[in-house]
Amino acid sequence: MSDLKEELKGKIIEQLNLEDLTVTEIADDEVLFGDGLGLDSIDALELIVMLDKDYGIKLADPKEGKAIFESVNSMAAYIEANRK
Amino acid sequence: MMKKVYINSVGSISSQKTFDNDEFLNDIINYHTTNISVVNPNYKEYLDAGSARRMAKGIKMGVVASKIAMDEAGVESVDAVITGTGMGCVIDSEKFVSRLIDNNEEYLTPTSFIQSTHNTVGGQIALGIQCKGYNFTYVHSSSSFESALIDAKLQLTLDEASTILVGGIDELGPHMIQVHGLIKHIKQEKTIDNLAILNSGTEGAVFSEGANFFVLSNGKENTCYAELVDVEILNTLSKERLEQQVRSFLNQNKMTINDVDVIVLGNNGDVSFDEYYSVLTNGLFKNTQHTAYKHLSGEFKTVSSFGFWLGAKMLKTQSIPQIVKLNDNAPKAIKNVLIYNQYRGENHTFVMLRTC
Known part of the structure; x- marks a missing residue:
């Protein structure tokens, strides 16, 4: 699980061009959107595509997104439970 | 009453x-390659990380060049x-289309698509300065910058x-280098x-990129570089x-050949098309100071904005850097500068600048 979290942090930095951040600077439970990392709706679309492309998970209900993308912890847990 | 433009x-x-x-x-800086990039300023000095992270290189270049111009003019916003x-x-654009193909039309992410439109730079500049006025982007190949000027x-x-931010911006992408190399619009030399490219005697050009922005106004400020007298595109x-056209351009500005102190030429070292410039340097402007700049800047669709920058700097500083001189017909003073450019025999542009 911790390997997956590190992997996710790396992907978030790379895909969302957060070039000023390093993997160690993103806490597992840091809020990704809003006051936390400051991600926005365009980033959410990038993350949805990443789930599909890299982990084979299609987000059927967009309402689920809020809880799934809350933090690296929640993303990792969702991927572990649903990856194909 | 018609106002002058500075x-x-x-x-x-x-x-x-x-x-x-x-x-x-x-x-x-001398380069030894047929595709060259810009010398980047420290973008972090001008852009906060949040707004910069989605900006591709061209957007950063355009936004920062416009900030430099606005800082020098001492203005926080413009009318257009x-x-x-x-x-x-x-x-x-290359990134988006490549992903479209590589991922079999699936997994398309929005960022590169959103940023791939031609008017992204103008839009980002306006967003940054909260300018809700006229915003227009001209995409007219190698006369795009002059279209904006007109x-x-x-x-x-x-x-x-009363105050308008005008600029030319183009970036160089890997696919562009590849296809322009294949059709030999980029020089084929290995070394x-x-x-020294202006005397290469070979076909093609050295490709490059750049952003040049200017605050133009109908009021002359202390920072003034030059008056923009006229612009024409053919x-x-x-x-x-060509010579007949130049005479006509000068006539409509009540000028003669002798009034032109410096001519800024768009020679890029392509033996097939630099002959246009030779017509002028061997003919009407034989006794005028000739200058060129594409051995410094490379070639791109809006590179004439660099020629415009050069002309404005020469008029303001009343000096001509040795590196741009093609001959030694130095004028006593630089009052009028004619900038002439064309790319591959098309989109001929004439700009007249005058000391202010």
Whole structure:
């Protein structure tokens, strides 16, 4: 699980061009959107595509997104439970 | 009453270190490649990380060049933003289309698509300064910058606006280098000395990128570089008609050949098309100071904005850097500068600048 979290942090930095951040600077439970990392709706679309492309998970209900993308912890847990 | 138009400030990001307005081609960089990138300023000094992270190189270049120009002019906003670009945000366009193909039309992410439109730079500049006024982007190949200039000049002359940010911006992407290499519009030499390309005797050009922005106004400020007297574009023009066209351009500005102190030429070292410039340097302007700049800047669709920057700097500083001189017909003073450019025999542009 911790390997997956590190992997996710790396992907978030790379895909969302957060070039000023390093993997160690993103806490597992840091809020990704809003006051936390400051991600926005365009980033959410990038993350949805990443789930599909890299982990084979299609987000059927967009309402689920809020809880799934809350933090690296929640993303990792969702991927572990649903990856194909 | 028709108002005069002044260039009150400049901001240039090019293959030379031109982003510092206190310098004027003091330290020249020589390149040994047929595709060259800009010398980047420290973008973090101008852009916060949040707004910069989605900006491709061309957007950063354009936004920062415009900030440099606005800082020098001492203005926080303008009435209009008018941009010229030949290829727009081509790197993001390449990225988006490549992903479309590589991922079999699936997994398309929004960022590169959003940023890939030609008017992204103009839009980002306006967003940054909260300018809700006229915003227009001209995409007219190698006359894009001059198209933007004409629009700005008309509005300022007629006093429909008083201060306008005008610029030319193009970035160089990997696919563009590949296809222009295949069709031999990029020089094919394996080894090249860029400072010597104007005498290469071979076909093609050295490709590059850059952003040059200017604050134009119908009020002359202390920072003024030059007056923008006239701009003209001819999409097609034969070598045989070139001198006649130049005479006509001068006539409409009540000028003669002798009034032109310096001519800024767009020679890029392509033996097939530099003959246009030879018509003028061997003919009408035989005794005029000849200058050129593409051995410093490379070639891109809006590179004439770098020629415009050069002309404005020469008029303000009353000096001509040795590196741009093609002959030694130095004028006593620089009052009028004619800038002539064409690319591959098309899109001939004439710009007249005058000391202010």
